Amino acid sequence: MELQQLRYVAAVADTGGFTRAAERCHVVQSALSHQIAKLEKELGARLFERTSRSVRLTHAGEAFLPAARQSLEAADRAAAEVAAATGEIRGTLALGAISTIASVDLPRLLRDYHHRYPQVRVSLTSSRSELLAEQVRRGTLDLAFLGVTPSFQAKGVRSRTLVRDRHVVVVAPGHPLEEEGAAGPLELARLAEETFVDFAAGSHARAQTEETFAAAGLHRDVAFEASHWEFLAALVRNGMAVAMLPSAFVSQLSGLRVLPVRDGPRREERLVWSATRLTPAGAAFLRDMGEGDEAGRDPRAPQGPGGRP
The missing domain is CATH 3.40.190.10 (Periplasmic binding protein-like II)
Known part of the structure; x- marks a missing residue:
């Protein structure tokens, strides 16, 4: 069994075809197919099921592939370790x-x-x-x-x-909270009256805020969920919701007002x-x-x- 054979198997599994795998490995398809057939003969099992339309792993191939990938990773790491030892x-x-x-x-x-x-x-x-x-x-x-x-x-x-940080509130220009925030840090109880946009439920980005409101015995309305901060900021910018974000990050956002929060969520x-x-x-x-x-x-x-x- 040779490492090159393992690379060919991984390439076929990744690309779903012998032609594309050969292109990735920079060899002619006949050479790649020959080496895989040679490996299958040595193992005594077919690794791929081939049809005119597709190529997919057999049960034996599914069992073989994870170990093959681990072997390739170990070989690459060994080469990197030797190179590091020589500078x-x-x-x-x-x-x-x-x-x-x-x-x-x-x-x-x-x-x-x-x-x-x-x-x-x-x-x-x-x-x-x-x-x-x-x-x-x-x-x-x-x-x-x-x-x-x-x-x-x-x-x-x-x-x-x-870095250790605290969250601040971001709102659209002209939002009622903007004037209130100018007088001092906003209370969590006041913020609980607002509609929020936040990251997905269950994520640590969301938990930082959820835990703070729960500890204060408060519930907030998260009407919008966003998978990325750009969409989250756009919803706030258009006046659909407010959001709580790390103070170290909000300087990267434009067109928003940033307001302090008393006892806001902590984040690292x-x-x-x-x-x-x-x-x-x-x-x-x-x-x-x-x-x-x-x-x-x-x-x-x-x-x-x-x-x-």
């Missing part, structure tokens, strides 16, 4: 971030990182904090930037708090990474961020299990 950072860096990240200038960080380590392939995923933390725990992501309540805990990851932005594995590319990113022991060491130095010296 070169390469491989992949998979990052995740919430859309309302405000503690760092992420585009600038990525630009600087790419300039320093041009042989590292960088990818970025945007999602909810709880999903990003789970992807870091599983190893799908190397690191992630989260926005969570102070009580939030995620298993299997290490973390560093980047955190950087998280795996507690058990850290690639050389990930260690280099942490070092550039100045985070912990991983950041303080030379990421090109030989590493033991879990990316530790």
Whole structure:
């Protein structure tokens, strides 16, 4: 069994066809088909069901693919570790971030990182904090930037708090709350009379506000849910609702009035990474961020299990 054969199997599974897989792998289709047939013969089972219209995994193929992907990832990591030991950072860096990240200038960080380590392939995923933390725990992501309540805990990851913040209220220009807010911080009881737009129920972006109102014995009307801050801001800008957002983030929004809140929701932005594995590319990113022991060491130095010296 050869790594190239595993790559061919993964490519066919990803693209749904031998022709597209061959194009991705930069080989002729006959060579790719021959290697997969050779692997199937060695395994004693067909990995794909082929018809004139489609190609799909057999039950044996579905069982084989996850282990094949793990083997490919391990091989890529081994190559990256060797390169790091000889003074070169390469491989992949998979990052995740919430859309309302405000503690760092992420585009600038990525630009600087790419300039320093041009042989590292960088990818970025945007999602909810709880999903990003789970992807870091599983190893799908190397690191992630989260926005969570102070009580939030995620298993299997290490973390560093980047900023602690409070929420403020954002309203459309001319909203009645604008004049009231000019006299001082708004009370939660007054805000509970308003119609809100917020992020999806169950998300940590929503929980930060929900927990604060619940602790005060108050209920608020969330008539609108938004999956992204741009749509949320547009609803507020058009006078459909008010919203509570982190004070560090609202400076990025235009056409809105920002009002202080007494005892508003607390929020933290955190950087998280795996507690058990850290690639050389990930260690280099942490070092550039100045985070912990991983950041303080030379990421090109030989590493033991879990990316530790």
